[in-house]
Amino acid sequence: MHELTVTQTMLDIVLEQAQKAHARKVGAINLVIGELSGFVEDSVRFYFGFLAKDTIAEGAALNFKSVSPQARCRGCGNTFALKEFDWSCPRCGGGDVEITAGKELSIESIDVE
Amino acid sequence: MEVKVLKNILGANEQLAEKNRALLDENKVFAVNIMASPGAGKTSLILETIKRLKGKTRVGVIEGDVSSSVDAEAVSKEGVPVIQINTGGSCHLDANMVANALASLPLADIDLLFVENVGNLICPAGFALGEQRKVIISSIPEGDDKPLKYPVMFHEADVVVLNKTDLLPYVRFSLDAFSRALKGINEKLEIIAVSCTSGQGLDDWVSWLEKQMTAR
Numbered sequence: 001m002h003e004l005t006v007t008q009t010m011l012d013i014v015l016e017q018a019q020k021a022h023a024r025k026v027g028a029i030n031l032v033i034g035e036l037s038g039f040v041e042d043s044v045r046f047y048f049g050f051l052a053k054d055t056i057a058e059g060a061a062l063n064f065k066s067v068s069p070q071a072r073c074r075g076c077g078n079t080f081a082l083k084e085f086d087w088s089c090p091r092c093g094g095g096d097v098e099i100t101a102g103k104e105l106s107i108e109s110i111d112v113e
Numbered sequence: 114m115e116v117k118v119l120k121n122i123l124g125a126n127e128q129l130a131e132k133n134r135a136l137l138d139e140n141k142v143f144a145v146n147i148m149a150s151p152g153a154g155k156t157s158l159i160l161e162t163i164k165r166l167k168g169k170t171r172v173g174v175i176e177g178d179v180s181s182s183v184d185a186e187a188v189s190k191e192g193v194p195v196i197q198i199n200t201g202g203s204c205h206l207d208a209n210m211v212a213n214a215l216a217s218l219p220l221a222d223i224d225l226l227f228v229e230n231v232g233n234l235i236c237p238a239g240f241a242l243g244e245q246r247k248v249i250i251s252s253i254p255e256g257d258d259k260p261l262k263y264p265v266m267f268h269e270a271d272v273v274v275l276n277k278t279d280l281l282p283y284v285r286f287s288l289d290a291f292s293r294a295l296k297g298i299n300e301k302l303e304i305i306a307v308s309c310t311s312g313q314g315l316d317d318w319v320s321w322l323e324k325q326m327t328a329r
Contacts, residue, residue, distance in 0.1 A: 002236065010122050021116045036265050038239055085261055086297050087268070095300020099268065107118040 003043035004051075006105065010044075011051050014110055018056060023112030026057040030111070034067040034104035036082075041066075060110075069102030126240055129208035133215060133243025140220035142173070143326045144228055146242055148266070149250035150259075151232030154276040156184045157309035158250060158318070159227045163191045165319050166225070170326075173223035175214045177206040177231045184229065194219055205236035208243060225326065234259065238266040246271045246325055253277040254284050257291035264298050272303050272321060279308040 010031070018026050033039050041064050052058045069082035075094035082102065088095045121127065137144050147155045156176075163172050174195040176185040185197035196214040198206060211228060218226070228244055230237045249270040251259050254277060260267045267273065273295060275288075288306075295302050305321060307314035 002239075006122055009125075013118065013120050013122065017116055017118050017120075021114070023114075023116070038235065038265070085264075085294075087264070088297065088300065095296055095298075097299075103265075104121075105123055106121045109115050109117045109119075111115055113114070 003039060004047050006039060007044050007047040008051055010107060011048065011055070011057060013107055014057055014060075015055060017107075017110060018112050021112055024056060025113045026060045026110055027113060028061040028063055028111040029057070030063045030065070030108045032065045032067060032104045032106045032108050034069070034102040036069050036099065036102035037105045039105055065108065067101050067104050070100050071097040072100045073097050123239065126208045129212055130241035130243040133208055133212055134245075136215060136220070137226070137243060137245070140223075142220050142223050142226050143246075143329065144226040144242075144244040145246045145248055145322070146228045146230060146237070146244040147248050147250065148230045148234070148237045148270075149232065149252070150234050150255060153232070153250045153252040153255065154274075154309050155229045155232070155250055156187060158274060158276065158307070159229060160187060160191060161309050161312075161315055162227075162319060162322070163188070163193055165315065170323075171222055171224045173218050173220075173226045175206075175211060175218070175226065175228045177210070177229055179204070179231060194223065200231060204231055204233050205240050206230050206242060207240045211242045225322070234263045234266050238263075238269055245329065248272055248274060250274045250276050251291070253280045253286045256285075257287050258294060260291070260294040260298050267295060267302070268298050270299070270302060271325075272305060274318060275304050275306045276309060278306050278313055279311045 071082050072079045073089035073094050074096045076092040078089050078091040080090050087097055149155050172193045174188045176197045180199050182197040185195045188195040196217050198210050198214055247270050305318050307318055
């Protein structure tokens, strides 16, 4: 979903950070994408290849760390991995849960020269 | 050399959403983000609510559509302040669009602000606007499996309005299956079954709204 705009925003942040670090080349971009975020790795790669042309990030490796969905039960405090279709707490059966991981869409770091 | 970045790519939108929220709170405006598939009844629900709150609560509306001002025109006929946002292609509203709309609304004269999002059950979930409550409208003809197909969206809702109950005799829809699917995602989610056509359930919806406004 919206990989083109998001990839552009990601590239803008990377170039800004690279400039701050006085880098002349970005070798790699280390990203964190949660499985519930709606973003698809392949689409990001595709758009990046196109958008990064003629920038110092051209050719940079894109490393994706995927985060699987985790939740915390508001009833008993238990933390657990979210299963498809059933988001109830496996410990107390409660259905009031807070999603604590899985929606991430962030840049952890960049490798520059 | 590794440079730590640690930035949320959607951070800019989230910051703006917080600013919107501060502005709403400052002006004592209670904003409700209405989300649903195209045609589920977002505008109808807003229009029916305005009629029922006339003289009691001052309502304002922000309408979001890719194009046209059909919805804003309908709302305008009810005599409430309304701004139409045309996204020109974007499939969801974002905090920046809402910030611009807020700047053109007489916030001091509004108690309850409806933000009608673009018809879409996927994208609005990822873009905070600054509202106090999120309402999802699901409708009978869409089928009872929508919570299974769009769990993140339904999980974020504060209430689910199930519209078009007048069509139950004509389409296949299991209220029990819908309820179970929803409880599997968020047990606390209340379902308010309504028909904007017949009027059924709309008093319950208005009561829910009024309770939310006094509870904050």
